[in-house]
Amino acid sequence: MELAGKKVLVTGGEGFIGSHLVEDLVRNGAEVTALVQYNSFNNWGWIDAFDKDIKSQLKVVTGDIREYDCINKFIKGQQVVFHLAALIAIPYSYLSPMAYVRTNVEGTTNVLEACKENGIEKIVHTSTSETYGTALYVPINERHPLQGQSPYAASKIGADKMVESYYKSFNLPVATIRPFNTYGPRQSARAVIPTIISQILSGKKTLKLGKISPTRDFNYVKDTVAGFVEIAKSENTIGEVINVGSNREISIGDLVGKIIGLTACSVKVICDEERLRPEKSEVNRLWADNQKMMQLTNWCPQYSLDQGLRETIDWMQNNLSVYKSDQYNI
Template identity: 30%
Template sequence: MRAVLVTGGAGFIGSHFVKRLLRSDDVAAVTVLDALTYAGHIENLGEAFLDAKLDFVEGSILDARLVGDLVRRHSEIVHFAAESHVDRSFYESGNFLTTNVLGTRTLLDAAFRMGVRKFVHVSTDEVYGPLLTGAADESAPLRPSVPYAASKAASDLVALSYFQTYGLPVCVTRSSNNYGPCQHPEKIVPLFVTRLLKGEPVTLHGRGQHVRNWLHVEDNCAGIELVLSSGVPGEVYNIGGGTDLTNKELTQLILRACDADWDVVTYVPDRQANDLRYALDCSKITSALGYRPTRALADGIEATVAWYRANPGRWAPLLRNPNAPMAQVRVPGPAGV
């Protein structure tokens, strides 16, 4: 039977993954380690606390003693914990580097000492940087444009170096943009949905032509679970949703699901370092592990809007008290996406 440590398991993607693990018959214990910062909320785990297999520990991945004590009791680690919002990284780059790079190194050190059987490091397609044409496969160079992406690229390389140097069985996943229930309303989908549900306008950067691939959080978790069980140590696996949209096209889907029209949309000047296009080649995980995304984007957006409509008590308090240093920084011009 397996015992799995999940860092950042009270965050958006991590909490969905924890619930998925708890449904696995061969998993005997799941421990969540989460610092409960602005994007990590114990409420995200909700009904998971009814499962006797779940243990929750509030703490930081930078706490070497705590990490060592926890890793000792687990055979596998799935590492979600990270500072993850691009705009915040413009003002808090030191926090991003400390958490994402040094925190990952703290976990890797403990995993090596304790002989962990598998370590999955969860990353992002943003490490590849912008692509005007084509799609990045796992061998593409890393060309991050912003501090967030640079910190994730650095942590990817540190994780892979532990396989090359010490033989630690590390895999890295790089996913495209996730969406779904429980996402913090600073990201584009929940930001637009919550504003529209409140009757407020939304803003697009530039002319809304930035291209992203959209992946339902449950599809990403399915891919991560495949990598945890069957991924080859030392390998990287891209995980995408198969749907590339401009932000304007995405906005159209959200407007339709929220019964809103284009008169609530305004355009603002593009932000600095806003990569025009990301694109992933996900053929490796498909051919090697049999991964297939199962959720159509339009259906997923409608279901996501329905969740936010039905659960204002989960997101409305975050809009009143974001508990975020960036909210205290005055940035010229209106916020947009």
């Protein structure tokens, strides 16, 4: 399936990954509608920062995936749906687990039902590597057991299983993309890479972090967006869950050292107790097996970690005012 000329809806289009995806789809000729969460300020998130030429080719609608009538209205008349809208902050899920059930499980079910009722040609649903929990073996392939080590992870497992049920029960043409740790421009400071970079660029001499021994598989946002597009285009991905990752791991401690080297700054790392997850909730190791993705699609990661970090650092240097490096935001 070619996406040029297709009517495409992106839920969560105002967010970090969603905004990059919206831009890419517009540049490649899709007729894009971005669904952003309704708010009284009429704030469109990162879409507000788009170039005028991109914004002029884009339709923006506001609503809430937790309301079926709302999502059904906006899905009607579309051909392809990318579903990214979700609550994603792990620490906040400890405080308000039901909010994650309502948005991630019930909201996703609303999207699926509306896609079924409106005959959508292809749906790409967004999962997360957090559904795997701490690796029982590496690299992690799609057959790895799912482990709900946080309310966030459990809610995403629930959403993924609703997707599976709609494929098997109703033959819905849906594919699940399971990105590992995406990073890049526009990411919020709740994530570890912008947390590190924003503190360093703000001139902090001590770097406040949680546990630094866990490993992660970091994937640059442009590679993740390319994964969304290739999964949507491929007929081989329907009914599948597919990892998108770099197939490499690095500890948070080693990541800090790499960023310190790229910024040529000197800082001391200290453990901030507030940033630690509950002991049994910490995911200690993530490392993606991306072979299935490369077999089913034309995708292959293009960015090394150093390349992606340099682009991220350059962008954050010019947008540092967006970040509140003195505050920890769960």
